[in-house]
Amino acid sequence: xSRGRITNSTTFKPTAGMKSAARSAINRRNQLKKxxxxxxxxxxxxxxxxxxxxxxxxxxxxxxxxxxxxxxxHERVFKSTGRKDRFSGSSISWGMWGGNAGFSWSRKxxxxxxxxKKKTVTVRKKSSPKRVSRVSR
Numbered sequence: 001x002s003r004g005r006i007t008n009s010t011t012f013k014p015t016a017g018m019k020s021a022a023r024s025a026i027n028r029r030n031q032l033k034k035x036x037x038x039x040x041x042x043x044x045x046x047x048x049x050x051x052x053x054x055x056x057x058x059x060x061x062x063x064x065x066x067x068x069x070x071x072x073x074h075e076r077v078f079k080s081t082g083r084k085d086r087f088s089g090s091s092i093s094w095g096m097w098g099g100n101a102g103f104s105w106s107r108k109x110x111x112x113x114x115x116x117k118k119k120t121v122t123v124r125k126k127s128s129p130k131r132v133s134r135v136s137r
Contacts, residue, residue, distance in 0.1 A: 041089025
């Protein structure tokens with residue numbers, strides 16, 4: 001993970017845990033495909049993300065934000081069904097985006113960027129000149 005200031009051009013490498021989750025999800029999806037299941041529980045974007053994670057490609061900050069958004073939207077469904085059934089759509093999709101490791105990784109990066117932004121705003125407020133009003137006599 002990048003340690004410096006986060007900008008839109010900052011990139012981040014996926015962790016080993018994310019790679020493992022994505023590989024496992026692809027394997028489970030392929031098992032369903034071999035069984036003849038036609039409506040596989042994944043999207044083209046999910047497949048692309050899984051392959052990107054498995055290859056260890058660097059991801060932009062905007063991609064990390066999209067990942068965090070995905071996890072935040074699907075967390076409740078995954079917790080209610082995905083943990084119980086490894087072949088459920090929510091479990092496979094969750095894994096393709098990096099699984100629990102991807103969720104915590106993306107959350108840390110997004111929170112770090114938010115905190116960085118708060119500090120920047122605070123610094124600006126402190127360094128802004130005070131206005132002095134003139135009173136005519």
